Amino acid sequence: MRRRSAERFVPRLFERGWLPLLSWHQIAELMQHGNDGLVDMRLRYLRGWPMAAWVKGGVPNVIPGSELDVLRAEVRAAYTRPELDVLGVRDIARSDLLSYGTGLEAVPDSLSNWRILRLFLAEHQAHAQKVAVISPWRAIEIENTRIADWLDKPHRDNEATAATLVKVRAHLKKEIVERGDKRIASPAHMAADFMSDVAANVELAISEGLSEPLPVRILLRAGLEPDEINFAATFRETMAMVMFRQRLRMASDAENLPWEEVKEIVTPDRVPSAFTHECMRTYAHDQPERKGSDVNDLSLLCLAPYATETFVDKRTLESVRRAKQKVPRLAELLGSVRKAASYHDITAACPQR
Template identity: 30%
Template structure:
């Protein structure tokens, strides 16, 4: 279920308005009668508990504690905390590694055997309360960072994502003056994009841009050499010429580099042999990777790049496993387009719904389950 619906239910449950309380109680009863079980992940808790108001956050804690039975993404290492999309991906990577010829659908079926944990809402909430103040602060910092990540990733300030890597490998190193002018151009373009279209809660577009460009310059300075700067960058990302085809673009390499970095981070837990891991596991065999990238690609290009879009993509990955996944209207549209464009996506993503109000959900679920029962 979408975090906004859960927040609304919690607010009604805690209301002094008896009509709102009855509405929430009626939902609980109707939802239970559908035979459904709520599926939660770390990202639900992060969105719900990061609200600025301590009172609102406490209401949400109380509501989740009241749930007698919930399903959750399990921690890959069986830690005492609800799992995130990183845990979900770890289960998928382990399945894909053990079955190198398995399709994404087969990887999904294998991962689904181990990713779920059935427990009570109170048990899921308990670890958060043990570190409540620190977690609340951490959630706030994470939200700020997420807004910047979304803005930078959606900006086309570099303007060269379609450039062929093979062509760039033929180029030599720019003169110092040219490099300076190039970085100044990139800085102006990114800062302008963040000011005009970035999440309005980003306090200082220039500060965000300076911090990002500083990292770009630092990394570039460490790896670029005059002999072949393009090749040195590829090598720094862990690629060689065998990874590059005639039509490989900078955008493709960027996506590959992001996935390679994810593998590095997740392999701290997985502990799989690195050469075999990168040879066996590609993102197009991971259900979460396919869904995440499709939602990123087909998400409506809104004027403001809302920081919540990143969490929406994470939660969208649950659609490979949940019988019904509730999303907002923009993500719903991305699912619709992705199903039309990709048979693989359509085979992986189960039923997706949207609801303007949470009290519409039990009726939608009942209708969906009745439809499935007759087919």
């Protein structure tokens, strides 16, 4: 009876005038189960849907699109319509972002060969676990210090620098053990790999021998232009801009837009997914266990501006509630976001339209 009820879930939504919205992030999550037969069954289930909506991908009829495709549509809209705010950009992007059709069209035949993606999916999951635990971590409290405050700091010699890196790596390992996803195989290796990357970037910045102070050289290597560095800005504000610029460059290149114009016109407060990311990064609840799945949940939350109803788990809903209280504009952007323990809750919340 439960199986028959589940089989009727999506047809019943369709009859009431509702369509589920799919993206690559849901598909990838379904594929990460260890039982291959169950993954095949899940994909067959999606292909049996009478109708669905999905994010357009970069290559049509291959896989549903991802958050990058959402970002591309938003950047294109923000660039071509510079007078629009974040809500206006959302409305323009929506018209060019979604596709509609049967489950067979939403989940094409190419996905039956999903096993060739196994290594990619494992790497993606490991990366999400790393991002989830390290992104909120701070070795020292520098979030609210200004970039200018770091310009006159004396350089440490190699021995002192090495000793500091050892201490920071030990601190990070402890953080991963206590707060990281419990599926992380080796906190020690994760901490060592991350700190090796940090040390390599610092060494490259030093070896370039430029006249700028070391903090400025590091920011230049991260992608900022010299005239874009605001010395009065805090470390947190500056790193938020660095992360946005990196994602913006990917979207701009994918859309073949002129970068020099894009970076002047497209600001993070006008891009719905970037605005959502920043609000959640600033105000979301820092969970006792930072799960890798939280990264995927945030990508899915970036679909909320393009859906009528968004259903999330308890963890995500609490973070959304906190962020909406701090940023009322986020509530306008995301619309209705609710908790759903099962598909029964969704059916009850979606009446006849």
